Amino acid sequence: MKKIDIIVPCYNEDAVLELFYEKTTEVIRTVENYEFQFVFVDDGSRDGTYQKMKELANINPQVRYLSFSKNFGKEAAMYAGLTYSDGEYVIVMDADLQHPPELIPKMIAEVEKGVDCCAAQRIGRKGESRVRSFFSRQFYKISNRFTDVNLVQGAVDYRIMSRRMVDAVLSMSERQRFSKGIFAWVGFTTVWLPYENVERTAGSSKWNFWSLFKYAMDGITAFSVTPLRTVTFIGGLISLFSFIYIAVTLVKTFIYGIDVPGYVTLLCAVLFLGGIIELSLGVLGEYVAHIYVEIKGRPIFILKDMNFPLTKELHEDEK
Ligand code: UDP
Ligand code: MG
Numbered sequence: 254m255k256k257i258d259i260i261v262p263c264y265n266e267d268a269v270l271e272l273f274y275e276k277t278t279e280v281i282r283t284v285e286n287y288e289f290q291f292v293f294v295d296d297g298s299r300d301g302t303y304q305k306m307k308e309l310a311n312i313n314p315q316v317r318y319l320s321f322s323k324n325f326g327k328e329a330a331m332y333a334g335l336t337y338s339d340g341e342y343v344i345v346m347d348a349d350l351q352h353p354p355e356l357i358p359k360m361i362a363e364v365e366k367g368v369d370c371c372a373a374q375r376i377g378r379k380g381e382s383r384v385r386s387f388f389s390r391q392f393y394k395i396s397n398r399f400t401d402v403n404l405v406q407g408a409v410d411y412r413i414m415s416r417r418m419v420d421a422v423l424s425m426s427e428r429q430r431f432s433k434g435i436f437a438w439v440g441f442t443t444v445w446l447p448y449e450n451v452e453r454t455a456g457s458s459k460w461n462f463w464s465l466f467k468y469a470m471d472g473i474t475a476f477s478v479t480p481l482r483t484v485t486f487i488g489g490l491i492s493l494f495s496f497i498y499i500a501v502t503l504v505k506t507f508i509y510g511i512d513v514p515g516y517v518t519l520l521c522a523v524l525f526l527g528g529i530i531e532l533s534l535g536v537l538g539e540y541v542a543h544i545y546v547e548i549k550g551r552p553i554f555i556l557k558d559m560n561f562p563l564t565k566e567l568h569e570d571e572k
Contacts, residue, residue, distance in 0.1 A: 254287060255286065256341055257341070257342045258289075258291075258334075259281075260292045260331060262296055262327045265299060267302050269349050274291070274309055283358065291309070292318070292319065293316065293318040293319070293348075294318070295319065295320040295321060296329070297323040319558075321333070322557040325553070327410075328430040329553050331432060333554045344412070350451065353448060364415060368441075369418045370436070371443065371444045372445060373411040373447075374406075374445040374446065375407040375450045392472075396473050401477060410436075415441075421440075428546055428547055429471055434476045480536045484536050
């Protein structure tokens with residue numbers, strides 16, 4: 254029997270975890286020829302999530318859990334799950350039931366046809382604020398223009414991947430992980446399954462405007478150097494105009510003499526250039542920050558507890 258791992262990053266999902274487990278179990282029971290293993294990743298939750306996982310593991314030996322020493326973020330949680338998974342196929346899905354478990358059989362049917370990945374694509378954004386939808390659409394537009402990976406509008410992390418695709422994802426060793434980009438970057442054929450957006454069953458979303466903004470910035474700078482080139486281009490353009498303007502002003506001065514007023518021109522030029530310089534520094538800073546974080550080479554996650562049997566490979570790592 255082929256094995257499928259279901260990786261579920263959880264941060265304060267106390268209110269919904271059990272329901273998630275029940276609903277998903279109901280669905281996978283209908284799937285024949287596969288054995289399933291849950292991999293719950295407790296991302297440093299402050300509520301009873303970790304205890305719930307342990308309880309589930311006690312009643313079902315197919316439940317594995319990994320528990321972080323603190324909150325490392327969803328990306329780290331997914332990465333940890335993928336690292337420990339060993340199934341022929343791996344499913345990644347959210348704990349809040351926004352990723353309908355009913356799609357699992359369809360996803361499996363797709364990969365059985367030979368593709369390496371089948372991912373869910375959200376259509377409609379019911380239950381999401383207009384402002385958020387607007388910024389989200391802009392993000393896709395900008396990032397697809399700027400980066401060399403093509404992000405699909407409405408693509409979510411909910412997907413099934415073949416072992417070779419998981420290995421490819423794991424071989425990308427960056428600390429700051431932007432999975433949407435990584436999944437796109439590794440290639441392989443992906444089949445998209447559309448589904449209606451569902452509201453959270455319980456608990457609350459962990460995203461706010463700034464965290465999304467940061468996520469978007471990280472995503473773009475991680476997959477493209479176009480912002481740097483753009484800054485160079487703008488600098489070049491300004492220099493060119495400046496030379497022309499200087500030449501014209503000099504000639505005018507020689508012919509007509511010095512004309513004293515110029516306060517407004519001066520002020521505009523200083524403010525404009527100041528703004529551009531700040532902006533360029535900011536863009537440069539984004540990349541320096543990336544280098545800084547990567548060069549430190551800190552672990553992506555730190556485990557506090559888990560119930561995986563230690564495999565040989567991991568033992569060797571520890572030596
Ligand atoms: N999550 C996590 N660590 C975090 C934030 C979120 O593991 O720091 C998990 C969360 O428990 C959920 C999934 O990531 O299973 C998606 O989070 P959320 O529902 O808050 O995001 P949204 O659905 O609003 O994009
Ligand atoms: Mg959610």
